[in-house]
Amino acid sequence: MKKIIIASTSTLYNGAYLDYLLPELRIHFKEVKELIFIPFARPGGISYDEYTAKVSSFFANLNIQVKGIHEFENPKQAIANAQALFTGGGNTFVLVDMLYKYDLFESIAESVSKGVPYLGTSAGSNICGLTMGTTNDMPIVCPPSFKTLGLVSFNINPHYLDPVEGSTHMGETRETRINEFHCYNPQAVLGLREGSWLEVIGDTITLKGNLTARLFQQGKEPIELESGTDLSNLK
Amino acid sequence: MKKIIIASTSTLYNGAYLDYLLPELRIHFKEVKELIFIPFARPGGISYDEYTAKVSSFFANLNIQVKGIHEFENPKQAIANAQALFTGGGNTFVLVDMLYKYDLFESIAESVSKGVPYLGTSAGSNICGLTMGTTNDMPIVCPPSFKTLGLVSFNINPHYLDPVEGSTHMGETRETRINEFHCYNPQAVLGLREGSWLEVIGDTITLKGNLTARLFQQGKEPIELESGTDLSNLK
Numbered sequence: 250m251k252k253i254i255i256a257s258t259s260t261l262y263n264g265a266y267l268d269y270l271l272p273e274l275r276i277h278f279k280e281v282k283e284l285i286f287i288p289f290a291r292p293g294g295i296s297y298d299e300y301t302a303k304v305s306s307f308f309a310n311l312n313i314q315v316k317g318i319h320e321f322e323n324p325k326q327a328i329a330n331a332q333a334l335f336t337g338g339g340n341t342f343v344l345v346d347m348l349y350k351y352d353l354f355e356s357i358a359e360s361v362s363k364g365v366p367y368l369g370t371s372a373g374s375n376i377c378g379l380t381m382g383t384t385n386d387m388p389i390v391c392p393p394s395f396k397t398l399g400l401v402s403f404n405i406n407p408h409y410l411d412p413v414e415g416s417t418h419m420g421e422t423r424e425t426r427i428n429e430f431h432c433y434n435p436q437a438v439l440g441l442r443e444g445s446w447l448e449v450i451g452d453t454i455t456l457k458g459n460l461t462a463r464l465f466q467q468g469k470e471p472i473e474l475e476s477g478t479d480l481s482n483l484k
Numbered sequence: 485m486k487k488i489i490i491a492s493t494s495t496l497y498n499g500a501y502l503d504y505l506l507p508e509l510r511i512h513f514k515e516v517k518e519l520i521f522i523p524f525a526r527p528g529g530i531s532y533d534e535y536t537a538k539v540s541s542f543f544a545n546l547n548i549q550v551k552g553i554h555e556f557e558n559p560k561q562a563i564a565n566a567q568a569l570f571t572g573g574g575n576t577f578v579l580v581d582m583l584y585k586y587d588l589f590e591s592i593a594e595s596v597s598k599g600v601p602y603l604g605t606s607a608g609s610n611i612c613g614l615t616m617g618t619t620n621d622m623p624i625v626c627p628p629s630f631k632t633l634g635l636v637s638f639n640i641n642p643h644y645l646d647p648v649e650g651s652t653h654m655g656e657t658r659e660t661r662i663n664e665f666h667c668y669n670p671q672a673v674l675g676l677r678e679g680s681w682l683e684v685i686g687d688t689i690t691l692k693g694n695l696t697a698r699l700f701q702q703g704k705e706p707i708e709l710e711s712g713t714d715l716s717n718l719k
Binding site: 294391 | 528617
C-alpha cells in the first residue's frame with residue numbers, strides 16, 4: 250500500500266527543519282530503522298554530505314539512520330532495497346537532471362508502489378506530480394525531460410504564494426504562471442501553501458495541515474480547498 | 485554595427501505599454517518603416533494576432549508598420565530581410581521552444597550582427613544572453629536546449645527583484661536563485677530592475693535608465709552598477 254507525504258516546504262517561518270511535520274513523520278516512518286535520502290536538489294549549492302548530515306540530525310529524533318543515495322555504488326539497487334525514501338528540496342531542475350542521469354525515476358516509483366514510505370519536501374514534492382512544469386525554480390541546468398514520478402495524477406506547485414497586495418512589480422503572479430501552464434498542459438495543478446501537505450495512503454489522497462490549498466483546473470476558475478479534502482480522483 | 489536594446493520590462497507600474505522607452509525607440513528605429521515582431525512568448529496565452537495588434541498599435545506612434553513573424557511563410561527569410569526586430573515578453577520557455585522549432589536563433593543573431601536594430605523586452609531580453617538559465621518563468625513547455633542568442637557574453641535576469649523585507653515566505657529569493665545558478669554556470673548575470681535597459685551600439689554595452697542594476701559574478705559578492713556603466717567587457 251502506497252504511503253506518501255508530499256509537503257509544500259521542509260521548514261516554516263521561524264520553525265526548525267521538518268519540525269512541524271514531526272508528529273506525522275513518527276507515524277509515517279513508524280517501522281523504519283534506516284532511510285535513504287536523495288540530496289540531489291542541493292539547496293544553496295551545499296554538498297550532498299552536508300545536506301545528508303542535516304537530514305540525519307533531524308531523523309535521529311525518530312531513531313532512524315539516514316544514508317545519502319550518493320553513498321551507494323548501485324543507487325538503483327539501494328532504492329529497491331530501501332526501507333524508506335526522502336527527497337529533499339532545493340532546485341528542481343538539478344534534482345530532475347540527476348534522477349535522469351542515474352535513471353532512478355522508475356526505481357523510486359516502483360519502490361513507492363510496493364509500499365516503501367516516501368517523503369518529499371518542495372522540489373522533492375514537485376517530482377511527485379506528472380511533470381516538473383509547475384516548479385518555481387530557476388532553470389540553472391537543463392534536464393533531458395520535465396516528466397517526473399507521477400505518484401499523483403496532477404501537478405504540484407509547492408510554496409504556493411498568493412499575489413502580494415499593492416505590489417508594483419510587473420513580473421507575473423503565481424496564479425498567472427499557472428494559468429499560462431494550462432495553455433499547454435491539461436492536468437490539474439494544486440498550489441500547496443507552506444504548512445500544507447498531501448497524505449497518500451493507498452489510493453486515497455488527502456489535503457492536510459491548517460491551511461486551504463488552491464486548485465487550478467484547465468478552463469475553470471481556481472478554487473480553495475479545505476484541509477481534509479479528498480483528492481483521490483483529481484486529474 | 486549592432487544596435488540592440490535589452491529592456492527588463494515592456495511596461496512600468498502605472499505606465500502604458502513601452503511608453504517609458506518611447507524617446508529611445510524613436511532614435512533606435514529612426515530609419516525603420518517596417519518591423520518584424522516575434523510574438524512567440526504569448527503573455528497570458530494571448531494569440532499571436534492579438535499580441536501583434538497590441539505592438540502594432542504602439543509602433544503606429546513611430547509611423548512603423550508591424551508584421552508578426554507568424555504571418556510569413558518563410559520566417560527565416562523574413563528575419564534575413566527585416567528592417568528591424570522586436571521580441572516581446574511572456575514565457576521564455578515557450579519563446580525558446582518556438583525559436584528552436586522554426587530554427588531562428590542563428591537567423592536572428594546574423595541579422596542583428598549585420599546591424600538590423602533589435603528590441604527585446606522581458607523574455608525577449610532574456611534570450612539576448614548566453615542561455616535562458618536565469619529566467620524567472622515557469623517551465624510550462626520543455627525546449628530542446630536552454631542556449632540562446634548570446635548577443636551579450638553574459639546572462640540577463642529581467643524583472644530583477646530585491647528581497648522583500650520582512651517576508652515570511654520560505655521560497656528562495658532572486659539572489660539565492662542566481663547564486664545557485666553560479667554553482668553550475670560560470671557566466672556573469674545582470675539583474676535588470678524594471679525601468680533599466682542595456683543599449684548595445686557596436687561593441688559597446690551601456691546600462692541605461694534611472695536605476696542601478698545588480699551584477700552577480702561567480703565566486704564574488706554581488707555589486708550595484710550605476711546607470712551609464714560600460715559593460716562591454718563583462719563575461
